[in-house]
Amino acid sequence: MQSEIHDGSHPECAPCFAHKIHSLSWQTGEAAKRRAEDSTFSKDMDAYKRLRISGVQPKQIGGSAEIEAQATEKWEAEHGVIMRRKVRKEFIPRLTETAK
Numbered sequence: 094m095q096s097e098i099h100d101g102s103h104p105e106c107a108p109c110f111a112h113k114i115h116s117l118s119w120q121t122g123e124a125a126k127r128r129a130e131d132s133t134f135s136k137d138m139d140a141y142k143r144l145r146i147s148g149v150q151p152k153q154i155g156g157s158a159e160i161e162a163q164a165t166e167k168w169e170a171e172h173g174v175i176m177r178r179k180v181r182k183e184f185i186p187r188l189t190e191t192a193k
């Protein structure tokens with residue numbers, strides 16, 4: 094007996110055929126592209142907010158999810174790099190002054 098849910102699994106079934114066509118047009122073309130961009134953007138936006146909260150200032154919102162994904166895996170190392178960069182920024186003028 095066939096399931097009542099027409100999810101494209103019934104052969105020779107009009108509602109299933111319609112479902113297949115619908116999901117195909119949803120997965121390809123502009124709709125899917127827009128959907129992917131939206132989800133990428135909201136991921137980046139969320140990551141950007143979290144990065145900002147943790148004191149990291151990504152140059153732009155785009156790509157923040159990637160930065161965060163890498164940072165989570167090697168957070169200590171990444172944070173160390175960010176700290177060193179900050180520290181260096183503070184110390185280099187002092188060192189230059191001392192050298193005078």
Ligand SMILES: [Zn+2]
Nearest residue numbers: 099103106109
């Ligand atoms: Zn069906």
